[in-house]
Amino acid sequence: xxxxxxxxxxxxxxxxxxxxxxxxxxxxxxxxxxxxxxxxxxxxxxxxxxxxxxxxxxxxxxxxxxxxxxx
Numbered sequence: 001x002x003x004x005x006x007x008x009x010x011x012x013x014x015x016x017x018x019x020x021x022x023x024x025x026x027x028x029x030x031x032x033x034x035x036x037x038x039x040x041x042x043x044x045x046x047x048x049x050x051x052x053x054x055x056x057x058x059x060x061x062x063x064x065x066x067x068x069x070x071x
Contacts, residue, residue, distance in 0.1 A: 015029060015030070
C-alpha cells in the first residue's frame, strides 16, 4: 500500500544517505524501519491469541460443526 507522509528535510537527507550506504532504495529502508518499529506490537498481538479457546469446555471442531449446522 502506498501512503504519503511528511518527513523533516533533515531526516529525509539522512534517510537518503543511509539507504544509499546500505545499497537499498529509500522506500525499502522505510519499509524495513516500519517493520522493525512494529515488531514488538505484532508479538504482543500474536501472544494475545494463544490460549484464547482454553476457557471453553467444548472442542473447537465440535463448536464449528454445531455453528455450521444452523445454516
